[in-house]
Amino acid sequence: MENASIAVPPSGGGAFLRTVDSASLSHQLPHEKLAWMLRKMCETRYFEEKAEELYTRGLVHGTMHLSIGMEASPIGSIGALEPDDLIIHHHRGHGHTIAKGADIAIMMGEFLGKEPGYCRGRGGSMHIADMQGGNFGATGIVGGGIPIAVGIGLALHMRRSSQVLLSFFGDGTTNEGAFHEALNLASIWKLPIVFICDNNKYGMSMDVHQVMNIEYISERAASYGIPGVSIDGNDVLTVYQVIGEAIARARAGEGPMLVENLTYRWRGHSKSDRNLYRTQEEIAEWMERCPIKRFKQLLVTEHIMDEVEVEDIDLQAKETIDQSAEEAVLMPEPSPENMEDEVYAP
């Protein structure tokens, strides 16, 4: 099938980089799909800006990891799924959760540690899961979710399901043993999983090229005999297209694939980050490549939407977030009674 071509890196430099003509793709997709992508990207952005604000106002006890600037990867990827497909992700997972259809007030409630939150305030930002929505949640252990992904994929496979799982993780994560063991297992069992590396150029502070001797993380796919490809992770339609192909491949029973979405995080790793490991210029440069701005421009340039429609979607997203935050702030706190009874399932 056509997607197999992804596997073979063209000879010469930039071997693993795949490009997509997003302009023409934008004309092939339904309007509502494009609107959905824009809305989810904006919601993610506003969610995280709101999170920052609440944090600054002292309403948050705990840590958080913001993905501002990286929204195209989760939204483009999850946009390519069918509704009953599944995802599992990681500590920087707000975008994934929103894209998978989480109720944002409930999500915000979890962020604030409230009882009606997705995890009843037990999980917090780093562990939001929405099992009913097919979102197997975030792990705080770097790499810890990838072997779990294998198990989910295995269950799909054993039950002859047509569902597909997306497993998200970061660049730094690919140096964990868990990554290696899991991708190997998924490969030999031909599981319906797409492994998606959100490469935002840094672990916490370590430049990806400081911690590995290769140009693209997708090169590592070769160790498992699966296709690997790297793409512009700030272009939501490129992500949508390439992940879509990988999903089709997985659904057809051809096994997993590794896709590297090249992107960048604008904010520090977490709140304690003083950004000493990178330059302001670099940050500014990447802010120029803002995935939301780019997508808006594309939609307008290609006459898919006019500016009014675009800004309307943006505004609606902002309102959704503001409203959800208001709701969430008012939600009740959990009670510490009988917590020991919650640990084990009956």
Place this chain on the structure above:
Amino acid sequence: MENASIAVPPSGGGAFLRTVDSASLSHQLPHEKLAWMLRKMCETRYFEEKAEELYTRGLVHGTMHLSIGMEASPIGSIGALEPDDLIIHHHRGHGHTIAKGADIAIMMGEFLGKEPGYCRGRGGSMHIADMQGGNFGATGIVGGGIPIAVGIGLALHMRRSSQVLLSFFGDGTTNEGAFHEALNLASIWKLPIVFICDNNKYGMSMDVHQVMNIEYISERAASYGIPGVSIDGNDVLTVYQVIGEAIARARAGEGPMLVENLTYRWRGHSKSDRNLYRTQEEIAEWMERCPIKRFKQLLVTEHIMDEVEVEDIDLQAKETIDQSAEEAVLMPEPSPENMEDEVYAP
């Protein structure tokens, strides 16, 4: 430098396989080197046959892993080292220990759990180390020695030593996370280590191609940006030559490399193995490729030695083993007094 060519797999099939003209190489090497290799291979073979015999006679309490049929890999590899270079190996490590110059009686003593044994009877077959001889020993945890190798290499590097370390492990081991993490680390730090995979076609019972989707394990080197190559691991001179090049590379500060020595174990994984996972034909076929027989033939065909000299070396090896075993059987048992005082260094 020339060795770098190892890194680049020639295009086409069998991409990672490198061959060596051992016949002509045999004329370039000193006679005593060749004699040493033959002697060490024979000693290894007889050591393990003796080990089996002692086991069968009920003199061994414990487990053992025999490398009969695989002798070319440790002997050829370690033969390419300078005396003060280092090795670290694994559960199937008798050949490595003998090649690194162990006193065979003391080694046999350890196998029998005797006080004068290398580990005072605490370690046994699976944990023989000879620290004074530059042999950092065997771990029983599959993959457990590879991260330790990184630390040894790191110390060499930090001390600007010219020593090199060989880190040995099996095919099945390369599916452990430890392999992945360690090779990546050794690569980014350019450590003076040669990683040697003794690929004997099986883990315990799992065929290497059942547990990974690639043809050669050396392909995995690409994930770490280091050279990888696969060779005929039953030809001691091929091993000697290629590992020698990798050692030179490492000593020159060019970093680690992964070499896969393709070989086969004749015996079961350990004593409980009923050999159900492979055919008698396969075993017979590989017995034809006996590394000792092949080397003897080469030496005679190339007129390096006559048959008398060859068989003399063989006989001496047998005598060494027989004598060592006799000594070892008579060695005193350790006493269980005060074992708790041995755990911590003063």
Place this chain on the structure above:
Amino acid sequence: MSDQKTREITYLEAVREAMVQEMRSDPDVFLMGEDIGVYGGAFGVSQGMLDEFGPERIRETPISEEAIAGAATGAAMMGMRPIIEIMFMDFLTLAMDQLANQAAKIRFMFGGQTSVPLVCRAPAGSGTGAAAQHCQSLEAWLVHAPGIKVVAPSTPYDAKGLLVTSIRDNNPVFFMEHKLLYRTKGQVPEDLYSIPFGQAEVKRPGRDLTVIAYSNMVVRALEAAEILAVENIEIEVVDLRTLKPLDEATLIASVCKTGRVLIVHEAPLTGGFGGELAALIAGGEAFDFLDAPIRRLAGLDIPIPYNRTLERATVPQVEDIVAAARILAKEGK
């Protein structure tokens, strides 16, 4: 307990039978691990299972303990009931993130949205000359990982019944099998039956002191009891069977009755599960009934040595239990 036909089988066969019968009746149950197919597992526990269930459900893996445990966790979240075999308990060190940080915590951390019904089986213990990295008893780590249950049967009957319960339990269960128990024999019903968690069993009643044990140390305690009986010292042997949940009532009742307690385990003394047991006794109602200090007999605080004599000296033997019980029986305030 089933009143069906029973026959004598080994502990190993009992473990296998529980898996086989559960796999027959529940298609979600499957076994995963290294060399469990044609090889039948390192100790032969799964021998023959590949023939009946095929490679889908007797799922062999590469040597990747972390991924095995993770795969079980993910499959369990999907409603499957994976059993994983970790070849030696020592290799749990490689799977602890998945077991203790993921499987154990996911339910609570996700606010009860899901559960993780997996069983992790592993052979533990010394006595086979396998040395420091193949002989450990790490149950204390698992007991200290909230979210995991820990089971350690000592007889074929208990092994079958408790493994069935483990498989049906909706939580991660660690099922500890002692290597030396594999060949021990006992009467086991042919039919499926289950033994509830949290029920210790008094394997031998006695008057003079209580020995609390589990796994292989129960066997040794019962042998010691025979010897001591000749000397007119009657020890009561309480087999915990499940360490978590723990049947405090039974052990406290026994201690209250005898007034003396000897806790026995193979794992190293320091930080072992015996500490927890001693603390429970010393902190509860039994305290007032104690006629002598609480005694522990456990493995030395050393790695297990290879040499047979050293290995034997490292963990409690029958004669050590006899000796400790003799002294304790005479001790008193």
Place this chain on the structure above:
Amino acid sequence: MSDQKTREITYLEAVREAMVQEMRSDPDVFLMGEDIGVYGGAFGVSQGMLDEFGPERIRETPISEEAIAGAATGAAMMGMRPIIEIMFMDFLTLAMDQLANQAAKIRFMFGGQTSVPLVCRAPAGSGTGAAAQHCQSLEAWLVHAPGIKVVAPSTPYDAKGLLVTSIRDNNPVFFMEHKLLYRTKGQVPEDLYSIPFGQAEVKRPGRDLTVIAYSNMVVRALEAAEILAVENIEIEVVDLRTLKPLDEATLIASVCKTGRVLIVHEAPLTGGFGGELAALIAGGEAFDFLDAPIRRLAGLDIPIPYNRTLERATVPQVEDIVAAARILAKEGK
């Protein structure tokens, strides 16, 4: 103890100072871990060290805990003295093979041919809203791994002196740093000094009952002592400082003196180090001096929840210690 100039610094600074001064005096000492360079470590412990020592000795690593621990083990066998920082104690789960199966055992298993002088530092404990996978206190696992020493200082002074000893020790040492202690302050000598292992310290003498604690719980116990003193309950606070080796003599002496003991730790109760302590007391000479059952106050047997109120309710707070001590002071046979 040094009688040189002292000044008030934080616990975090004390940890850093010990490393810096040892690195200045011993070229074999180096620090290895994730984000310890320009970032200064997740908690800022190594801030500025890169400037002084450069990237060779402030050696940043990929996110590879198993390899970090292994690299330290190998380097230590070569005679280096690596210190590794594991970013959160929870991530020890990924390094346990290297720590417990390799580093801890190699000396014994190789018959004394080598030793493994490494230090593994890690921040432990809850109180920062970091939830289930970033808040654990896993010292009980390490205490149960023969070959490892375990250190858990509660003050800046102890932190510096014990870290120096840890670095100079010829064995693998786990050095536990509680996140909430990092910003606490205390008088610390400028010069290098060391505190021997195995010496508990009575941080506050008292008549009515003994509280045994370590790490952050010492701070809470001392606060509780102030409150209780007002009610004329005088508690003696014994700070273990090192869990392995353990200063049994000091704690037994204190228990014999007061006749009542409350053991406090943050880790979950079941299988925690408190069990070991209780067992030692209940099995030794102090048994006869006990006027009340041995009490433990510890974390709930649950993963640490995110929400602040729940998190607080999960581990012992000052008021919990006060309440437990109040009851215990009146309990008695």
